[in-house]
Amino acid sequence: MTLLNTIVFLTLSFIHIYWAFGGQWGKELSVPTTDSGQKLFVPGVRATLFVAAGLLIFAAVNLSIRVLPGLATHTLFVITPLYLKYGILMIGLIFLLRSIGDFNYVGLMKKHKTSPFAKNDTRFYVPLCLIIFIAHALIFALF
Helix, strand or coil: CHHHHHHHHHHHHHHHHHHHCCCCCCCCCCCCECCCCCECCCCCHHHHHHHHHHHHHHHHHHHHHHHHHHHCCCCCCCCCHHHHHHHHHHHHHHHHHHHHCCCCCCCCCCCCCCCHHHHHHHHHHHHHHHHHHHHHHHHHHHC
16 A cells, blocks of 8 residues: 555656656646636646645655564664554645535535636545555555
8 A cells, every 4th residue: 555655646746847847747637726717826847846745755755654563673763663653644635635625616615616627626636545544554454
């Protein structure tokens, strides 16, 4: 499960890096819009790279869960299993909050549901966030 999470986070991170450097594929449907189609915000390069870096960190935490048993004997290894366990929990909670949303344009509780972004949010983004939350909750419980 952690390996699959790592792959998902790496993929999402690379998509954000692609967007930061001018890529257009999927970009139009990645930002919340009003029902008339007006973007609520336009993320800049720095913000997009910040999200990409966060996703890379999430991938590293998930990969560390898988690799940790082999590295735990090294004296220079400063990340303890307890930090990783609660890191996994925090990642899961972030995605739970994303799936719930802002009660207006994003998530399960959104009021505005007719824009192309809102439709993709309902079909793809919210279910992905819920799956990521459930996966992290299971990893937390079993770790």
